[in-house]
Amino acid sequence: MINLNSSKQSFEGFLESIPEGVMVCNIYGEIKFVNTTLLEITGYxxxxxxxxNMEDMLDNWSNIIDNIHNTNIQEDIETTVKSINNILKLNLSIYVLYTEKIDDKIIIVVFKEIKKERKLEEKRLKGRAIYTFDKIIGKNKNFLKIIKYSKKIANSKSTVLITGESGTGKEIFAQAIHNYSDRKENVFMAVNCGAIPEKLIESELFGYEEGAFTGAKKGGNPGKFEMASGGTIFLDEIGEMPVEMQVKLLRVIEEEVVVRIGGYKQIPINVRIIAATNKNLKEEVENGNFRRDLFYRLNVLPIHLPSLRNRKDDIYLLVDYYMNRISRKLNKRKVEITDDQMNKLVQYNWPGNIRELENVIEFFINIEHIDESVVKTDSLYKEHKRKGSYIYYDEDFMFNMNLESLEKSHIENVIKKFKGNVTLAAKAMGIGRNTLYRKIKKYNIYCSTLEHDSKT
Structure with a gap:
């Protein structure tokens, strides 16, 4: 059982250790916690x-709040933040946690410096592909068939379309295919089509000549296709590409040449194209959002990666892998997970797939290792005391528990808080005394102080 008196300190200690600016607020924009990194960024x-109030810092706070009603996670939001000296351009990620009150929400805002993000992205784009098939974890029969098929098509020059939900490892497979091919010594160029502004995507992909537009670099600039020539270009989130750009991409695939913006010279390219999407492109075609001819050009060698819920026999391997990897990275001891907890992990639906599983394991190592070396049975359901209420992690941030188990755990903790006084516990939970007694009997909850209270 986590010590509730230390959980708030542990949770905020975890937020303080994050190397980005972090702020915690409520739905009304009232700020509850700020880490040191954010103070350094803003100068406050x-x-x-x-x-x-959050409205004092973010011009688009009202839009963020509106979106919170539709989603628990918002990422890659570019915004301006008022600092002590000037206006900063930062990248935000928003995560929502729920309290015991249905209408209450705790909001975690992560601030990242855009320049830092772009430098990291550029470094990644210029680097080699690091993943190989032997680094892909899985023994599921269907998953192994996908790996075998991917190896078989690795040396082909035909285009590959990788589909699957977010977090299933599409870029990892793209890198592994590249590293298994005869192009492995050449460039692997990753491009996120959904992250490039619509007005810039053509120059990013195909380059531009000097004087092509205001601010064009002297001597011009090659695009990603030129830079990837001889190697592989990975077009992630291809379903986000504007329709007018799809026409130009189709021409490049068919003619194997690019023409820079402002130029006329046709530049030959020798590049393997691997595209990926979490969308159903057939539906996008029917809805008029994706060109049918481009879809067929990309879908020559299709690969569909299964969700984690469809390869649950791999969860044991993945938990062990990430427990070892993350504990080494954080220089912390591994956390023991009981059979009962492992069963809960296997039963969970994992909407965020492998990426979500990795985050959960990292969360365990950071939080559990602070106070205990072993995760207790009820630690899959976290409580953090804050100003008289409890924060319960949202299922997208952590994962589901059985509803009855959740209720039982809640009742036990409230009764313990009020030292067995059923009247006060029932009042705190907003239910009648008799109703609480029925639930106590239903869940076979025992407490010596409770027994005394029931006799009086």
Missing amino acids: SLQFIMNM
Whole structure:
């Protein structure tokens, strides 16, 4: 059982250890926690920023709140933030946690410096593919068939279309295919089609000549296709590409040449194209959002990666892999997971797939290792005491428990908080005393102080 008196400190200690700016607020924009990194980014003192409202810092706060009603996670939001000296351009990620009150929401906002993000992206794009098939974890029979098929098509120059939900490892497979091919010594160029502004995507992919537009670099600039010539170009989130750009991409695939913006010279390219999407492109074609001819050009060698819920026999391997890898990375001891907890992990639906599983394991190592070396049975359901209420992790941030188990755990903790006083516990939970007694009997909850209270 986690010590509730230390859980708030542990949770905030975890947020403090994140190397990005972190802020915790409520639905009304009232700031509850700020880490040191965010203070350094903004230049504000802790006392000053705690008296601010999110509307004072973010011009688009109202839009963020509107979106919270539709989704628990918002990522890659470019915004302006008011600092002590000037206006900063930052990248935001928003995560929503729920309290015991249905209407209450705790919002975690992560601030990232765009320049830093772009430098990391550029470094990744210029680097080699690092993943190989022997680094892909899985023994599921259907999954192994996909790996075998991917190896078989690795040396072909035909285009590959990898489909699958977010977090299933599409880029990992693209890198592994590249590294298994005869192009492995050449460039692997990854491009996120959904992250490039619509006005810039053509120049990013095909390059531009000097004087092509205001601000064009002297001597021009090659595009990603030129830079990837001889190697592989990975077009991630291809379903987000604007329709007018799809026409130009189709021409490049068919003619194997590019023409820079502002130029006329046809530049030959020798590049293997691997595209990926989490969308159903057939539906996008029918809805007029994706060109049918481009779909067929890309879908020559299709690969569909299964969701984690369709390869649950691999969860044991993945948990062990990430437990070892993350504990080494964080220089922390591994956390023991009981058979009962492993069963809960296997039964969970995993909407975020492998990426979500990795995050959960990292969460366990960071939080559980602070106070205990072994995860207790009820630690799959976290409580963090904050100003008299409890914060329960949202299922997208962590994962589901059986509803009855959740209710039982909640009742036990509230009764313990009120030292067995059923009247006070029932009042705190907003239910009648007799109703609480029925639930106590239903879940076979025992407590010596409770027994005394029931006799009086």
